[in-house]
Amino acid sequence: MTDLLIRNLRPMGAATTDMLIREGRIVKMMPGIDAPDAAIEDAKGAIAIPALVEAHTHLDKTLMGMGWYENAIGADLRGMIDNERAERRRLNHDPHRQSMRHALALAGNGVTHIRSHVDVDTDNGLAAMKGVLKTRDALRDVVEIEIVAFPQSGLMIRPGTAELLDEALAMGADLVGGLDPCGIDHDPKGHLDTIFGLAEKHGKGIDIHLHEARQLGAFSMELILERTRALGMKGKVAISHAFCLGMEDWNRTQALLEALADQDVAILTTGAPSIEVPAVKRVLGAGIRMGAGCDGVLDTWNPWNRPDMLDRVRIVAQKNNMRSDVDLALALEVCSTGGAAVMGVTGHGVALGSNADLAFVNGETLAEAVAVGGPVALTVKAGRITGRAGQPLMEAP
């Protein structure tokens, strides 16, 4: 692989310099690098940041490019779940094609790593899983995709789902998913014993959707922590949404945060504007790994989310009332290195020796680039250019 020399970039907004990339790593960073055999790219003063990380999404759900979907369902969780399961067939939804569109839209706009939940249910079986596994392979050089086998429709209430999850993990899913053990399955012990059992059997991690609010969510979180301890799964569990950590009961929340930190359980947020969410500074201050994601994009659930992690920085920051330049940098961090830490990616950064997984953004300062948002001028994955001006170089189907 040819070396890549990027000229005239500003690492994190600092003074203009050059960067030499070899074998997917940053091997030199100084002004006026001479590298006669390298391919040359002029960053034209753009700011280099660690690539963005989409750490909570659903690549198998988007309807991008399929015409406008009329949503007549509203915001009831159970209603949205059942509606989507039925609509997949009616709309002739192709999970491979759709996940390619979604992942490439992200990859063209600064993202090099994606964690995607993928629905597994007894109506549609492993169709979504197969489609996204194919996408993961097809995009191996563009974006790294982690797949969570996700019982979106429930587990205990839909017999046969556990067996399908087992199969999905055998097929190559990277983590076991879960969902509102009380709110959806109405059997928290059954739900959590099943998914922790599957994780143990396959030696894989866990990422659980927890929408349950306040004391109910706190109860489920305690059951998760209990099993994490009992099975020695410290550092291998993540909780997505974790709305209960946004509750007002400071002491109850604090006890949960301390327990999460003790077991190195990671938190993934979408900064959901309409509900209480974990406070970024409080979670990070407790020493907990925290990433963020856009959630499902243009699907049967929601018309608002975009495949754009800089848009998500804005949403997370606004939700957390983050306004100062320093706070903007922190919100960006959650959406880049924070997500990388949750996904277990090492060497994610803009430093000598780091992976050459980078995004280049335009602005006078880092804060301006973050506030103005996309499109990302240039995306680099393992030293290869994968996106320009917000568009992926690989064409989507």
Add this chain to the structure above:
Amino acid sequence: MTDLLIRNLRPMGAATTDMLIREGRIVKMMPGIDAPDAAIEDAKGAIAIPALVEAHTHLDKTLMGMGWYENAIGADLRGMIDNERAERRRLNHDPHRQSMRHALALAGNGVTHIRSHVDVDTDNGLAAMKGVLKTRDALRDVVEIEIVAFPQSGLMIRPGTAELLDEALAMGADLVGGLDPCGIDHDPKGHLDTIFGLAEKHGKGIDIHLHEARQLGAFSMELILERTRALGMKGKVAISHAFCLGMEDWNRTQALLEALADQDVAILTTGAPSIEVPAVKRVLGAGIRMGAGCDGVLDTWNPWNRPDMLDRVRIVAQKNNMRSDVDLALALEVCSTGGAAVMGVTGHGVALGSNADLAFVNGETLAEAVAVGGPVALTVKAGRITGRAGQPLMEAP
């Protein structure tokens, strides 16, 4: 003034038709209109909606075009107020130029009516007021601007401010503003007696910023209602933000909503993601007029807000968990006809006889156009084209 014939538009997403505009009004709407003397515009299938209304902003604050402003202040209300007052001088902020930039950015993107608060304080006197009054005159044919004389820095705690407000109203401000009678002035009786007294003296309406949360805000709201009743100001008072209406105490909130409806006090929201806000459906359901605004844009307060009311539809809808096509139309309504109702504008709509104040947006359906957001394809004010593709036709200074 020449008639304007707009061809191939879809009123609110309905079937394609033509529209004839004469003397600032929609006088004919049917396919195949013949109007040989009219100027002709092809809407190319765009959806016609009532023009957007920016009903809560601060035209005198933006730093648009002045380079990136490094915010080292964060989110403390008193800190942001004092910082801004000092920074106006240091930055050599020109309120006329800046308000022209801001208002034209809105006008180019579907807005025909703006209600702007304008700072009046004993440091900067009436400089901002004079600048925005000049902008109001300069843009008379492009966008209608209502000006609120706003004691941003406090009233009772800064002697001399009341006299300046009095002068501002005599100079042409349309309404008296106010701000957190407890939280900022620490003298709710003094504050409210002063601004209601000024409103009575000048025969003008009131629009009060009320950030105070929960029981404190509810207390201030009761004092506002008391004076509205006592002075017979029914229908002439608006409360901006009104965060206290987002509190969980359902009964307390209900009593306030009923009293607001009784006195026809209007509510203006920004859909602030980081705090409890009035629920759109609850406020409208109580029979209360409700509009929305982007608040200050690219100023010393906040890097996130944009001069874009379709972006604000998204923020308001996300905050209120509005997702269905029907809900999207409702969120749009708050940001168009809702704001018009608060500003006392009659005839705002897309119907025979309505004012020809229109925005044309692209989408398969109304919901898609709203979800995709700007730029607005075409803006029409009183039958004149004022914006194309999100850009104003009049050049900003």
